[in-house]
Amino acid sequence: MSALSARVGRLPLIRQVRQSVGLQRGMLVTGLVLVGVVVLAAVFAPLLAPYGYAQLGDASGNFGAQQSPSPAHWFGTTVGGYDVLSRLIWGARTAVLVIVVGVVLSIVVGVLLGLLSGYLGGWLDRVLVVVADAVYAFPSLLLAIVAAIVISGGQSGLWSGILAAGISITVIFIPQYFRVVRAEVVRVKSEAYVESAQVVGASSARIMFVHALRNSTRTLPLIFTLNAAEAVLTLAALGFLGFGIEPTAAAEWGYDLNRARSDVTSGIWWTSVFPGIAIVLTVLGLTLVGESLNDLADPRLRARRKAKQR
Amino acid sequence: MSAERAPRQPGPVVDIRELRVAFATDGGDVVAVDGVSLQVQPGEILAIVGESGSGKTVTARSILGLLPETAALSGQVIVAGDDVASAPPRELRAIRGVHAAMVFQEPSSVLNPVYTVGWQIAEGLRAHGKVSRRAARAQAIEMLRRVGIPEPEARIDYFPHQFSGGQKQRIVIAMALILGPAVIVADEPTTALDVTVQAQILRLLLRRCRDEFGATVVLITHNMGVVADLADRVIVMNGGRIVEEAPVERLFAQPADAYTQQLLAAVPRLSAGPSWSPARAERVEGRERAQAQAPVVRAEHLRIEYPGRLGRKPFVAVPDASFEIAPGEVLGLVGESGSGKTTIGRAMARLAPVSGGSLEVLGVDLAEAGERRFRPQRRRLGFVFQDPGTSFNPLMTIGHAIAEPIQVHGTAEERAGARQRVEELLEAVRLPRAYADRFPHELSGGQRQRASLARGLILGPDLLIADEPTSALDVSVQAAVLELFGELRERFGFASLFITHDLAVVDQVADRVIVLYKGEIVEEGPTSAVLHAPTEPYTQRLLASLPVPDPVAQRARRAARSA
Structure with a gap:
């Protein structure tokens, strides 16, 4: 039993929850619950949502536009005549897909470039660092818009829309992973175990992938969660500005917010508040997880129980 | 020297009674000091020796109340009449510097690189009393002169990086001496220094601190040569406990405890004459x-x-x-x-x-x-x-790390026999074969070096x-x-x-x-x-x-x- 619990305790996240105390544990658990809800909604959207994301009516006719919350439509309907709750749940799926595509792409590319740049150094390093800095200099949203236009011509369906949003996010995030991994690799490069491998005569590829890579990725989960939060915001902003995904292709919170703009002044609150809350809670959840992982990973920031007095 | 000397009471300057310190770590509570009692008499140089993990540093740091938040402390640490162990932060601040001061191991990291050394020496004066800027500067210059920094008037405005390692340690000692504390805790003060510099610093610690300032010195070290050079009395610690306490001559001549004997035997010394074994x-x-x-x-x-x-x-x-x-x-x-x-x-x-x-x-x-x-x-x-x-x-x-040269250079045949070769080598360096499956952090420093x-x-x-x-x-x-x-x-x-x-x-x-x-x-x-x-x-x-x-x-x- 204790062996089992010891093994469970070594799993990521569960280990961190066990390690944490007090406020840090509260933050981590809150974040995990929020993220869990979003992921569950995304996975089980077809089962949870009462209607489809592009459904305008059912057997009893059209839903009608801007209907206030009722037993049939818990969160009301939008100006386009869609069910708000359904679009909220399906929207989680879009958000999660964009996060996965965007962050996975940027991690793979950013980590590889960072590894090469940090370990090999020289002109390659200098060029890549300059390019990464140049990308930093652009406002990220502008860059995302340009990327979205280049990829999909502005408007698009589900997958091309998700890819457009994902790749435009990738462009912004690659420099972040690149810089972090590069800095870590530069640090690891001067460690005695890398020198030891050099003395032994190991090839650069072996040193990079066996020694440097695995010792440079500690901080990635933290950036990953924080970037995921930013990815949600970028996606929402793209949708809000009209560079997102067509309502008939997928549900998207930013797009719904955009459409709800005119409703606010006429006292129709349900079309804007719910997508807004969804964005806020998703970002909050991801940020809480990221920040508390960050604190827990650093022994100096980690709170501990006081040692027991005898 | 115009700084007021702390009033001297008869009896010990530092009196530690049944000190016990435990740390909360990820691996559970660790008892670093387990029931240590010791006294430091005025004007003596007491050396606390022991190997890493013996609790010597924790004991000494408790004299200044310098333990991290994760430490739980019980017992009494009485410094010049005040119990440091139970003192609130305000009182602790008043005690530090005036009654007790510390000289740290690594002078480069003790000095703040963005302030001049004069500012840093005078910081203690400003923190504890209303001293005019000019008076503080004059005192700092005087103190620099007394610890043997040439041209103190000019060099008081230098930054730490403009001094050598030995000079930096002198400045750290000056910082400790400026308020005329009753007791100075020196934590491995010469470990980071070269032998020739070490000899100078030790002479300084001994002659200036005790003979001129009348300070009591608690010296923490693992170097038996330093102990022999400087100490009046020696306390040997092992595993958080005091195993032996004796005047320095007796400790070296007739060590009573088995651990002390072992420690002394392990000290590398130059052979007495040309050895032709x-x-x-x-x-x-x-x-x-x-x-x-x-x-x-x-x-x-x-x-x-x-x-x-x-x-x-x-x-x-x-x-x-x-x-x-x-x-x-x-x-x-x-x-x-x-x-x-x-x-x-x-x-x-x-x-x-x-x-x-x-x-x-x-x-x-x-x-x-x-x-x-x-x-x-x-x-x-x-x-x-x-x-x-x-x-x-x-x-x-460890096994994979030891086998790396084989993985890189070996023939297919050698690679197949790598595990066996690793075990042979582990045995040759007197480590158990099973250590091949351990990770480096599970080995001690000596085991890792093997x-x-x-x-x-x-x-x-x-x-x-x-x-x-x-x-x-x-x-x-x-x-x-x-x-x-x-x-x-x-x-x-x-x-x-x-x-x-x-x-x-x-x-x-x-x-x-x-x-x-x-x-x-x-x-x-x-x-x-x-x-x-x-x-x-x-x-x-x-x-x-x-x-x-x-x-x-x-x-x-x-x-x-x-x-």
Whole structure:
């Protein structure tokens, strides 16, 4: 039993929850619950949502536009005549897909470039660092818009829309992973175990992938969660500005917010508040997880129980 | 000295009663100090010695209430009448500096790089009293003069990086002395310093702090030579408890406790005279025979420089060095920090560039040949790094790390037998075979250094470069590793470059010694000749600075030196 619990305790996240105390544990658990809800909604959207994301009516006719919350439509309907709750749940799926595509792409590319740049150094390093800095200099949203236009011509369906949003996010995030991994690799490069491998005569590829890579990725989960939060915001902003995904292709919170703009002044609150809350809670959840992982990973920031007095 | 002296009460300055300190860690509570009681009398120098993890630093830090938040403390720590253990932060602040002050181990990290040293010395004065800026400055200048900084009026406005390591430690001592504290806690004050500087700092601590300022000194150290040099009374700690407490002469002459005896026996010392043990004589004969063969390493007018930044001259670490290492010979390379000894070792493994002359290692001239030509020879080369903490990839098991040379150079057949070979080597370095499956953090420093030796020797190299392999280890562990080194060398017959700053260590392992000073070879010869009949003044000075773990002899030496 204790062996089992010891093994469970070594799993990521569960280990961190066990390690944490007090406020840090509260933050981590809150974040995990929020993220869990979003992921569950995304996975089980077809089962949870009462209607489809592009459904305008059912057997009893059209839903009608801007209907206030009722037993049939818990969160009301939008100006386009869609069910708000359904679009909220399906929207989680879009958000999660964009996060996965965007962050996975940027991690793979950013980590590889960072590894090469940090370990090999020289002109390659200098060029890549300059390019990464140049990308930093652009406002990220502008860059995302340009990327979205280049990829999909502005408007698009589900997958091309998700890819457009994902790749435009990738462009912004690659420099972040690149810089972090590069800095870590530069640090690891001067460690005695890398020198030891050099003395032994190991090839650069072996040193990079066996020694440097695995010792440079500690901080990635933290950036990953924080970037995921930013990815949600970028996606929402793209949708809000009209560079997102067509309502008939997928549900998207930013797009719904955009459409709800005119409703606010006429006292129709349900079309804007719910997508807004969804964005806020998703970002909050991801940020809480990221920040508390960050604190827990650093022994100096980690709170501990006081040692027991005898 | 105008700072007011803290009122002296009769009786002990520091009185620790039944101190127990536990730390909360990820692995559960760890008891660092377990029921320690000790007293420090006014004007005495009390040394607390012990190996790492013995609780000596924690005990000493509790005198200033300098324990981290995760520590739980019980018992009493009475400093000049106040109980530090239960004092609230406000009272603690009033006690620190006035009643007790601290000299830390690493002077470079104690001084704040963005303030002048004068500002930092005066900080204590400003924190504790209403002293005018001018008075504080005058006091700081006076204090700098008294700790032996030349031209204190000018140098008070210097920043820490403009001082050498020894001077920085003097400044740290000045910071501790400025408020005239009753007790000064010195935590390994000379560990980060070279021996010649160490001797000066110790003299300063002794003469100034006690004889002039009347301060009581609590000295924490693992160096028995320092203890013999300085202490009046010694407390030996082990595993959070006091195992022995005795006046210094008695402790060295008749250690009562078994642990103390073991500790004293492990201290490396220079042999009394030229030692011609049969084994060494045999080795010398062997060397003479070997000299007929081609040397493993031959350096001629070797020059090593590190390229400077744009517009700056390159830094010359080694201007011109010529030496040879014969097959099977152990060459000791001795020098202080910055002498270029590590650079020479690193150049032999192509970790540092050769910029002039020639350096022929295992038949390849590194000044000319590229990595491609040298790589096949790397299987004949082993390297043991200084810091056992970082020389293993933390994510690899010890077994995989030791087998790395086989993975890189071995034939398919050798790779298949790698595991068996690893276990053989583990046994040779006296580690259990099962350690192959452990991770580096699960081994102690000494065990890791043994594993490091195993990695260096797995392909049966002709040359082993050992860069300060024992300087990060406790004395008893160091003794065991050095003994092991001797044994392995008998068994495998490799030639070795043994880099160290410790003359006593060289005496134990090396056949021949090279003394380096600022990149230049100042003396070279058979070990016993160099260490017992040095001809160069620098070598003589180095030997004279080495504290001898014998209080009587040390006192005589000190008297001779100051005469």
